[in-house]
Structure formats: C-alpha cells, structure tokens
Amino acid sequence: xxxxxxxxxxxxxxxxxxxxxxxxxxxxxxxxxxxxxxxxxxxxxxxxxxxxxxxxxxxxxxxxxxxxxxxxxxxxxxxxxxxxxxxxxxxxxxxxxxxxxxxxxxxxxxxxxxxxxxxxxxxxxxxxxxxxxxxxxxxxxxxxxxxxxxxxxxxxxxxxxxxxxxxxxxxxxxxxxxx
Numbered sequence: 001x002x003x004x005x006x007x008x009x010x011x012x013x014x015x016x017x018x019x020x021x022x023x024x025x026x027x028x029x030x031x032x033x034x035x036x037x038x039x040x041x042x043x044x045x046x047x048x049x050x051x052x053x054x055x056x057x058x059x060x061x062x063x064x065x066x067x068x069x070x071x072x073x074x075x076x077x078x079x080x081x082x083x084x085x086x087x088x089x090x091x092x093x094x095x096x097x098x099x100x101x102x103x104x105x106x107x108x109x110x111x112x113x114x115x116x117x118x119x120x121x122x123x124x125x126x127x128x129x130x131x132x133x134x135x136x137x138x139x140x141x142x143x144x145x146x147x148x149x150x151x152x153x154x155x156x157x158x159x160x161x162x163x164x165x166x167x168x169x170x171x172x173x174x175x176x177x178x179x
Contacts, residue, residue: 002023002024002025003023003024003025003104004024004025004026005024005025005026005054005107006051006052007047007051007052007053007054007078007110008026008027008028008029008044008047008048008050008051008052008053008054009026009027009028009029009053009054009056009080009107010028010029010031010044010047010053010054010055010056010057010070010077011028011029011030011031011056011057011095012030012031012032012033012057012058012062012063012066012094012095013030013031013032013033013094013096014030015094015096016028016030016056016058016094016095016096017030018096019095019096019097019098019103020056020095020103023100023103023104024103024107027047027051029043029044029047029053031057031066031070033062033066034062034065034066034069036066036069036070041070041073044070044073044074045073045074048074048076048077052076052077052078053070053074053077053078054077054078054079054080054107054110055067055070055071055077055078055079055080056079056080056095056106056107056110057095058087058093058094058095059081059082059083059084059087059093059094059151059152060084060093060094063094064151064153067079071113076112077112078110078111078112079110079111079112079113079151080106080107080109080110080149081106081145081149081150081151082095082098082102082103082106082151083142083145083146083151083152084152086098086099086102087102105149106149109149111149111165113161113164113165114164114165114166119163119166119168120159120160120162120163121159121162121163121169121172123159125169126155126159129169129172129173129176130176131144131155131158131172132155137155140176140179141153141154141155141158143175143176143179144158144162144172144175144176145158147175148162148165148167148171148175150162150165
C-alpha cells in the first residue's frame with residue numbers, strides 16, 4: 001500500500017508527477033515549467049484552499065523561480081526540497097530522478113516558510129560558522145541544507161531560508177559539530 005499524501009503536490013513536469021504517483025497515493029498539479037498560465041495558477045489556488053499544497057520543484061534555478069512564483073500567489077504553501085546529488089542522473093537533475101527514500105523524507109519534512117522577521121543570521125555569524133568565506137563553506141552549507149531539508153543554494157539563499165524556517169545559529173552549530 002502506497003503512503004497517502006493529503007496535500008496536492010505541485011511539480012514541474014509530467015515525469016515528476018508520474019514518478020511521485022509510482023510511490024505515493026497523491027494528487028499532483030503539473031506547472032509545465034516556468035510559464036505557469038492563469039488556468040494552472042487557479043488550480044493551484046483552488047487546491048491550496050481545499051487540501052493545502054506542497055511545492056516540490058527541481059533543485060535548480062528554474063525550480064527556484066517556479067517555487068517563488070507559486071509562493072507569491074499562495075504564501076502559506078508548504079515546500080519540499082531534495083538535494084541535487086539525490087535527484088540526478090549523469091546529465092539531468094530533477095524530482096523525477098530521486099529514489100523513493102529521498103522523496104519520502106522530503107515530503108515528510110515539507111514545511112511552510114515563514115516571512116523573514118529580521119532574525120536572519122548576521123554575515124559575521126555566518127562567517128564564524130564557516131558557511132561563507134572558508135575553503136569548506138560549500139560543503140558546510142550542503143550539510144546544513146541536508147540536515148534541515150532546505151534545498152541548496154549559495155550563502156545568501158541559505159541565510160534567507162534559515163531565517164524563514166526560524167533556525168538559529170545554535171541549531172546550525174549543533175549540526176556542524178556532528179559532522
């Protein structure tokens with residue numbers, strides 16, 4: 001029996017949808033890429049009001065742009081993320097390439113991202129934690145992103161999304177000490 005997902009999952013393409021439905025009892029909405037038309041956005045708004053939605057886009061630039069466009073229309077949507085290395089083939093990256101365990105963990109950790117409230121880690125804290133300006137900063141950011149299920153990105157992206165998840169410098173430090 002497939003695990004049931006109550007919320008409607010918003011994905012980029014038909015292959016993403018088919019891949020999720022192979023493992024989960026779920027409803028999906030396919031955006032068709034970055035050019036989300038009015039009819040698709042209306043379906044997303046309707047699903048958000050009916051069951052809630054989980055935005056589950058590819059871990060790449062277009063995926064982030066689609067995620068931002070949907071969030072601008074549906075601010076209380078949930079977000080699920082996969083890391084690039086967990087969702088790639090030799091030449092492509094995307095939700096459709098992630099194995100069941102990765103998908104299950106991402107969906108289990110889907111969350112609403114809050115609006116920033118000024119509690120963002122300062123650049124100095126970020127540097128002191130080794131998340132910027134250090135030879136191993138990229139790997140440390142990946143460790144933190146993986147631990148908190150945040151998706152990956154540059155230092156600015158990580159600072160913003162940590163704030164939106166309400167994650168403190170102390171929590172980040174704990175993760176990095178376990179590394």
